[in-house]
Structure formats: structure tokens, C-alpha cells
């Protein structure tokens with residue numbers, strides 16, 4: 678029996694060593710990396726969902742203001758500025774995707790001009 682084998686304990690570690698083996702360290706780094714990847718994916722998807730919901734909410738608010746505008750003035754507004762100047766919107770909502778007031782009115786409905794998918 679060699680000296681290496683005699684030094685091993687019940688769990689296979691050397692009795693006179695108190696550190697970690699390379700395999701143990703790599704395993705911990707791998708697990709931490711997987712956890713960070715999962716956390717990053719959850720964070721980015723929640724931010725994306727939040728922006729999408731805010732954009733939908735903005736479109737609903739603009740559509741409501743358009744309905745009131747049409748009911749009172751009996752013609753559709755030309756653009757968002759017509760809604761704000763007439764007092765049906767306090768201010769033009771900001772598209773969270775672009776950071777600008779990228780909404781337009783086409784055929785009595787609001788649409789986002791941000792170059793992303795429009796929502797029903």
C-alpha cells in the first residue's frame with residue numbers, strides 16, 4: 678500500500694489537507710454560473726414584460742382619450758398633440774421601449790411607432 682492511499686480518510690480526502698480540490702472549486706463555480714444565468718434570464722424577461730405591459734397600458738389610455746375626443750368634438754384627433762392640447766390627455770405617454778412619445782393615431786386607434794410589435 679502506498680503512502681498516498683494510507684493518507685486517505687473515509688471520504689477519500691487526504692487527511693493532512695484542509696483546502697478544496699480543483700474539481701470541487703470548478704463545481705462550485707459552475708453552479709454559481711448556472712444560478713447567475715438563470716437570474717439574468719428571469720430579470721431580462723421581467724423587464725421585457727414590464728415594458729410590454731406599460732406600452733399596452735399607454736395604448737389603452739390613448740384609445741380612451743380618442744373615444745372621448747371623438748364623442749365630444751365629433752371628429753378624430755389628428756395626433757397625440759391634439760389630445761393633449763384639447764385636455765383629453767395631461768401629457769403624451771412615453772413608450773418604454775424607445776423612451777420617446779412614439780405613439781400615433783391611425784383610423785381612430787393608437788399605435789406605437791417604436792418599431793416593435795403593436796399590441797391588440
Ligand SMILES: [Zn+2]
Nearest residue numbers: 732772774789
Ligand atoms: Zn412600446
